Amino acid sequence: MRSATYREIKADLLRRILGGEWLPGSLVPNEQQLAQEFKAARATVNRAMRELVDEGIIERRRKAGTRVRKAPVRTVRFAVPLTQREISERGSAYGHTLLMSEIVPAQDWLAERLNVTSGAEVMHVICLHSADGEPYQLEDRWINLAATPAAREADFTQNGPMEWLVQQVPFSDVEVSMSAALATKEQARLLKSALGDALFRVDRRTIWRDEVVAYVTLLHRPDYQMTGRY
Amino acid sequence: MRSATYREIKADLLRRILGGEWLPGSLVPNEQQLAQEFKAARATVNRAMRELVDEGIIERRRKAGTRVRKAPVRTVRFAVPLTQREISERGSAYGHTLLMSEIVPAQDWLAERLNVTSGAEVMHVICLHSADGEPYQLEDRWINLAATPAAREADFTQNGPMEWLVQQVPFSDVEVSMSAALATKEQARLLKSALGDALFRVDRRTIWRDEVVAYVTLLHRPDYQMTGRY
């Protein structure tokens, strides 16, 4: 019998778990035994098992051994696309209109979100993204000028503020929160929907080197869905 | 100089990338060179780099070498909690009321979602979850009885249908989609909110062994937020 690859081992272990052969909570044979069974090196079995840990299928503790998780870690991964890419990958024509761009002192609520002193200069940009000419997303962004002074000279007519920011801070940490919100009159007008429609709202804080670079609210049309998979 | 661990190597590579020493798109030294630099084995460098690939920081291709990603993979991971756990971990008292439980033939729209023939028997369960006595989430679930016949005898008054299902199929594949919806009169009444409020809606299809086991719609109170992090 030929020795198995780590992928084959991983697939086989997964099969036994999903197939109910090894029940949740039960102890899995140790690396030595499995290595022998699959005629592979212990390191190979180890790699297969490590990936199963990453996927939340099993739990491992030194000396205690390896167990099938009782309640698998259930997380969904959502892709967070740039609006422009999201639209063009659907095959639609992307466009955006800069509705506002001004520099103002930060209000209290904003200063807290951006983690700056109240009254510090921030840039406020409102931008409407469209797909095939139809309104798609309303972007309301606040940029911390202390963290990214280059924003003063940025031209958001060519690239939207989102694309610009991603170029500035490609490896940022981001906090996201999603909720539902009722459309105000102004929002409804811009998104060509009705006053009081339920809009899907995404709030993001972009953090880079312990500074909040930007805070943005994205409002989507009522029919918008964000989908993901385990 | 002592040889570095894979964690140290990974941290150092990350530092150089985040610190701007290695710019997006640029070529990273190969494993040999890095192994020499860190006085470690190639396998150790390899492991560090593989984890950076997992995290979407770098891209690797045989022969072509390793590059810093230009547009890092941006995904958010959301924990998908069981409602009961979500509430009790907040320190609130959990409760639920079974509002309906009946077996009916599947309508066309549902048959499509459950991937069964139109008219097949499905179980329809509606359940209201509460935190500290206040309505928290309205669960409207359809269970494919062909896939989980045991649901006929299940008692959802002790454990909610969600907990029951997780026990039945602990390792399921799940499709999630989130959106905003307007509260109907009935929904508003149950959630003690107002008619026409914007509710945060989550739809989930639970798939196990290529069968759709259940389809559920979860409606949250207007102030509900789902948060995550990169």
Next chain:
DNA sequence: TCTTTCGTTATGTATAGTCATAATCCAGAA
């Protein structure tokens, strides 16, 4: 000039052996 072939190269995977570390368990002391 265009195409095919093949050598080179960087990553991908596997191996055996070693040492490190955390956790369990048990024996013996207080």
Next chain:
DNA sequence: TTCTGGATTATGACTATACATAACGAAAGA
């Protein structure tokens, strides 16, 4: 009886080596 300190054990990590594989690129052939 309770506590403490090893002995044991399973995973975690690292090394050196080897071969596999994908892809680039240059040389050979049409």
